[in-house]
Amino acid sequence: MTRFILRRLLQVIPVFLGTTLLVYYMVFALPGDPIAALFGDRQPPQSVIDTLRSQYNLDQPFWVQYGLFLKNLFTFNLGNDFTGQPIAASLARVFPVTAMLAIEALAIQAVFGVAFGVFAGLRRGGWFDSTVLVASLVVIAVPTFVLGFVFQLVFGVQLGWAKPTVGANANWVTLLLPAVVLGLVSFAYVLRLTRASVSENMNADYVRTATAKGLSRPRVVLAHILRNSLIPVVTYLGANLGGLMGGAIVTEGIFNVPGVGNKLYQAVLRSEGPTIVSIVSVLVLVFVVANLLVDLLYAWLDPRIRYDQ
Amino acid sequence: MRFTRTSKALGIVAIAALALTGCGAGGGSTDGSSTAAGDPNKVITAYSNEPQNPLLPANTNEVYGGRVVELLFEGLRTYDASGKPVNALADSIESSDAQNWTIKVKQGQKFTNGEAITAKTFVDSWNFAANSKNLQNNGFFFESIAGYEDVSAVNSEKGADGKTKTTPAPKADTMSGLAATDDSTITVKLAQPEADWSLRLGYSAFFPLPSAALTDPKTFGENPVGNGPYKFEKQGSWVHDQSISLVKNADYKGPREAKNGGVTFKFYTDPGPAYTDLQSDNLDITDVLPSNALKTYVADFPDRNATKPVATNSTLNIPPYNPNFQGEAGKLRRQALSYAINREEIAKVVFNGTRTPAKAFVPPVIDGFKEGLKGSEVLKFDAAKAKDLWAQAEKIQPYDNSKPLQIASNTDGGNKEWIDAVANGFKNNLGIQAEIQPFAKFAEVLNLRKSQQLPGLTRAGWQGDYPSLYNFLGPVWATNASSNYEKYSNPEFDKLLKEGLAAKSTDEANGKFNQAQEILFQDLPGLPLWDQARPIVWSNNIVKAETGWNGGILYYGITAK
Numbered sequence: 001m002t003r004f005i006l007r008r009l010l011q012v013i014p015v016f017l018g019t020t021l022l023v024y025y026m027v028f029a030l031p032g033d034p035i036a037a038l039f040g041d042r043q044p045p046q047s048v049i050d051t052l053r054s055q056y057n058l059d060q061p062f063w064v065q066y067g068l069f070l071k072n073l074f075t076f077n078l079g080n081d082f083t084g085q086p087i088a089a090s091l092a093r094v095f096p097v098t099a100m101l102a103i104e105a106l107a108i109q110a111v112f113g114v115a116f117g118v119f120a121g122l123r124r125g126g127w128f129d130s131t132v133l134v135a136s137l138v139v140i141a142v143p144t145f146v147l148g149f150v151f152q153l154v155f156g157v158q159l160g161w162a163k164p165t166v167g168a169n170a171n172w173v174t175l176l177l178p179a180v181v182l183g184l185v186s187f188a189y190v191l192r193l194t195r196a197s198v199s200e201n202m203n204a205d206y207v208r209t210a211t212a213k214g215l216s217r218p219r220v221v222l223a224h225i226l227r228n229s230l231i232p233v234v235t236y237l238g239a240n241l242g243g244l245m246g247g248a249i250v251t252e253g254i255f256n257v258p259g260v261g262n263k264l265y266q267a268v269l270r271s272e273g274p275t276i277v278s279i280v281s282v283l284v285l286v287f288v289v290a291n292l293l294v295d296l297l298y299a300w301l302d303p304r305i306r307y308d309q
Numbered sequence: 310m311r312f313t314r315t316s317k318a319l320g321i322v323a324i325a326a327l328a329l330t331g332c333g334a335g336g337g338s339t340d341g342s343s344t345a346a347g348d349p350n351k352v353i354t355a356y357s358n359e360p361q362n363p364l365l366p367a368n369t370n371e372v373y374g375g376r377v378v379e380l381l382f383e384g385l386r387t388y389d390a391s392g393k394p395v396n397a398l399a400d401s402i403e404s405s406d407a408q409n410w411t412i413k414v415k416q417g418q419k420f421t422n423g424e425a426i427t428a429k430t431f432v433d434s435w436n437f438a439a440n441s442k443n444l445q446n447n448g449f450f451f452e453s454i455a456g457y458e459d460v461s462a463v464n465s466e467k468g469a470d471g472k473t474k475t476t477p478a479p480k481a482d483t484m485s486g487l488a489a490t491d492d493s494t495i496t497v498k499l500a501q502p503e504a505d506w507s508l509r510l511g512y513s514a515f516f517p518l519p520s521a522a523l524t525d526p527k528t529f530g531e532n533p534v535g536n537g538p539y540k541f542e543k544q545g546s547w548v549h550d551q552s553i554s555l556v557k558n559a560d561y562k563g564p565r566e567a568k569n570g571g572v573t574f575k576f577y578t579d580p581g582p583a584y585t586d587l588q589s590d591n592l593d594i595t596d597v598l599p600s601n602a603l604k605t606y607v608a609d610f611p612d613r614n615a616t617k618p619v620a621t622n623s624t625l626n627i628p629p630y631n632p633n634f635q636g637e638a639g640k641l642r643r644q645a646l647s648y649a650i651n652r653e654e655i656a657k658v659v660f661n662g663t664r665t666p667a668k669a670f671v672p673p674v675i676d677g678f679k680e681g682l683k684g685s686e687v688l689k690f691d692a693a694k695a696k697d698l699w700a701q702a703e704k705i706q707p708y709d710n711s712k713p714l715q716i717a718s719n720t721d722g723g724n725k726e727w728i729d730a731v732a733n734g735f736k737n738n739l740g741i742q743a744e745i746q747p748f749a750k751f752a753e754v755l756n757l758r759k760s761q762q763l764p765g766l767t768r769a770g771w772q773g774d775y776p777s778l779y780n781f782l783g784p785v786w787a788t789n790a791s792s793n794y795e796k797y798s799n800p801e802f803d804k805l806l807k808e809g810l811a812a813k814s815t816d817e818a819n820g821k822f823n824q825a826q827e828i829l830f831q832d833l834p835g836l837p838l839w840d841q842a843r844p845i846v847w848s849n850n851i852v853k854a855e856t857g858w859n860g861g862i863l864y865y866g867i868t869a870k
Binding site for chain 2: 033034037047050052054059082083089090093094153156160163167256258266269271
């Protein structure tokens with residue numbers, strides 16, 4: 001077990017170096033001088049531009065820039081972004097917000113997706129199953145940004161149930177609407193995965209045995225069918241957490257959530273290499289840790305799975 | 310001053326919102342008559358975005374920091390809604406020869422931390438801003454003052470990457486032409502006479518700074534202390550990436566006294582959500598509309614919108630290094646291009662009236678603007694004339710039509726639509742190939758413009774720093790001027806500008822500047838396209854709002870219900 005975790009954590013190193021190198025290079029390769037672009041048509045004196053360029057190491061060749069970035073990263077000094085703000089401080093501001101959003105979305109899709117999926121799977125072909133299948137197909141087919149705008153307009157503007165945007169006051173309540181939008185598409189997938197898995201396991205031998213032993217229906221469903229059906233769902237949810245954190249750009253844009261997605265969008269517009277790569281680095285870590293947790297959950301869900309051969 | 314880069318609405322956002330604007334709820338309008346007087350203590354919320362620099366007046370050259378700085382500080386002068394400069398902290402500004410100026414400063418003025426504002430405060434602040442080692446973005450605003458070269462001096466050397474690198478190397482700490490002779494008197498000697506120099510004293514670079522700002526500008530810029538109609542609500546009112554909260558400065562006595570209790574700037578990375586917030590009164594005012602709302606904002610906000618012309622114009626620049634546009638044939642071709650643009654129609658159809666066809670190289674809101682300058686008839690759409698001029702040019706020197714004529718621009722912010730329209734005008738009226746040369750980002754175009762590498766035409770624009778004809782001509786078209794990227798040069802034009810600056814009276818100066826514009830109309834280094842009007846919309850919480858000469862909302866004049 002410990003060896004497994006250790007091995008997985010060691011794998012992080014090449015993944016981390018590879019992604020940061022790639023992303024850093026892509027930002028580096030963007031045409032145009034990002035410092036000059038900060039100023040638009042009215043350019044400041046050249047000495048201001050040049051001083052800023054050397055402050056951000058932009059006058060150095062690529063490998064030197066990347067090396068300096070790595071060095072800073074490992075000394076926990078991320079430096080400043082182009083507006084002069086410490087990058088570490090802005091990461092500390094945006095990540096909790098997006099984490100809240102992602103966890104809320106994940107909770108929504110996990111709870112409702114699994115519950116609906118189990119009901120649909122148990123009564124396959126029933127009216128509930130058919131309705132849910134069609135509805136989830138619609139949700140999957142409609143892009144997130146359309147859902148976002150519709151929800152914002154209907155619940156935020158017309159019904160007035162929620163503030164249409166989040167802005168400065170991000171908390172569990174204000175983030176509910178964007179979290180629903182963000183979680184909805186994956187909710188449909190979770191539902192369908194659970195449904196398929198449940199209806200398949202219903203006919204398994206061990207379920208028949210459990211029922212034959214005289215176990216109560218709820219016990220059969222929860223302890224035998226559901227637990228065994230969760231493996232594909234958990235795999236999906238784990239991979240999805242990272243996706244929710246990094247992929248919230250559109251949702252965060254629509255609802256003006258001051259989170260990772262918005263920060264990343266602005267950083268890309270300004271070609272701010274260090275900020276982009278810092279955000280991506282954290283996202284990589286989130287991905288790796290989430291996947292590790294999923295792998296560890298397997299053993300709990302299915303004791304036949306062993307990590308140490 | 311830079312252009313707002315916020316109007317970079319995501320394409321997908323635009324598409325989606327188009328589908329929805331049909332059902333945009335207006336939000337029932339309440340009767341405004343009973344509350345017309347307004348609530349002077351109510352805090353209003355306004356659209357903004359994260360300022361790009363610490364909030365120091367001389368360092369702030371972008372709109373989102375600029376609007377905060379202008380509310381926090383008060384300078385010697387300020388501009389009224391029409392752009393007319395009025396004295397604020399100055400009792401009088403006088404000069405007999407347009408070169409030696411005497412400024413009397415009002416006595417008894419204080420910053421909100423209690424520090425007194427005297428003539429010396431201004432002198433210190435200006436010397437600080439001009440000093441190259443302080444790296445202030447707007448330091449060049451002091452270039453007219455004698456001794457500026459010394460405090461702003463730089464060293465140039467080859468950098469690590471082989472490019473020239475300039476570093477600050479001031480030769481003096483103070484400008485020789487600037488002195489405080491007593492607590493209430495500033496004397497300024499300019500390097501050469503400049504009749505319109507006093508016009509710029511309302512610009513933020515000239516605001517006074519308390520002593521704390523000069524010793525530690527970065528810390529000060531996080532929690533600025535000023536003397537304007539508003540002040541920071543508390544230490545840390547600037548919550549990065551989220552908002553800035555200002556409250557009324559009760560001690561402020563001046564022309565811009567606040568009619569509301571405060572302004573909270575809420576940051577949006579995109580104007581779309583702000584527009585939605587306004588529809589549900591979750592935000593009170595915005596000056597940036599999503600491009601898809603330009604057709605609907607009047608219907609969405611009946612009686613709660615205003616559109617006023619502002620001092621911002623657009624041109625289509627023709628680089629002189631392009632062989633197709635050189636010599637006598639080139640001159641005819643530039644005229645032909647100008648005649649082939651249907652400005653009237655594009656302003657109406659593409660911009661929905663938020664642009665007005667250009668009448669000159671300067672927008673009409675600027676004092677001294679004159680319509681019907683010699684040569685300005687090229688701004689009228691005339692297909693026959695365009696064809697004729699093009700044919701004449703062909704006789705002198707054939708046009709190289711092997712490659713299409715490209716118009717370079719970043720494609721965000723709704724630029725593609727009008728460029729397509731202009732290119733189609735060239736195609737249909739002149740029979741040449743023309744197309745947009747698209748770039749994802751403004752920075753790319755700027756780089757190529759600076760290095761003279763654009764093959765075709767380029768979009769350019771100018772937003773006035775202070776309301777003066779010179780500000781639209783000097784920095785953009787004078788030889789080697791800071792924003793003259795296409796390197797247009799005409800000694801006659803330069804001479805007229807110089808004479809205008811040296812003129813004894815504003816009228817005489819404006820006469821020279823308008824003559825200089827006639828030279829531009831002869832040469833057509835760029836084709837004036839249109840001037841901007843700035844639409845704003847506000848919520849049900851606001852009685853009335855308006856924009857100033859430069860398109861900025863006059864936040865202090867807003868009354869809340």
